Amino acid sequence: MKLITFEGIEGVGKSTQINLLNEWLISLGYSVKLLREPGSTNFGEKIRSLLLSKESKITYETELLLMFAARSEMIKNHLTQAKEDFILCDRFYHASIAYQGYGRGLSLEFIDSLVDLIKCPIPELTIIYDLTVEKGFQRKTQDTIDRIESSGESFFKKVRTGYIDLATKRNEVHLIDANKSQDMIHEETKNLVTILINK
């Protein structure tokens, strides 16, 4: 099993790219499982609703711990016994580093210790789709904005900086410019996955 995770701020087109990659991998004869975070288990989807609801008035620490609670369930239920050739996961622990670490200002060391505690596997490949905050939010309509998306422009600028830092510091993390056409982004995504397949 190879785990590939996808990251980026809101509006970068992650879901479209995951679906295109999924179709491409299936056309090559591979089996694929699609997951998303927070979520992908019954319990995790309940946590997701709580996390995204504007009615939840919670501390940043609660937000972080709930992300990892959902993640722990996903790892146990989906990752440890996966039989598929590929797992494509829409966000993983890099999102906690970018959003709760860089964005909310929580300790990066503490987040690393949570990654260790719940035994997060390191993905073979993490792709970050990168776009300016202004462009990302131009693609969103106001009525669909959830609790985290309402965190403001300066929060998302810090999140983006976090993602760029991660891509600079970690070998398995790659940045793709999400300003390009959907087709070009798909080509670059396939190129990274092809390198992984041929390893």
Ligand code: TMP
């Ligand atoms: P999604 O809408 O892309 O599925 O992600 C849900 C929201 O949760 C999105 O605003 C990013 C946020 N998030 C975090 O803040 N920390 C995390 O660890 C994860 C997985 C998501």
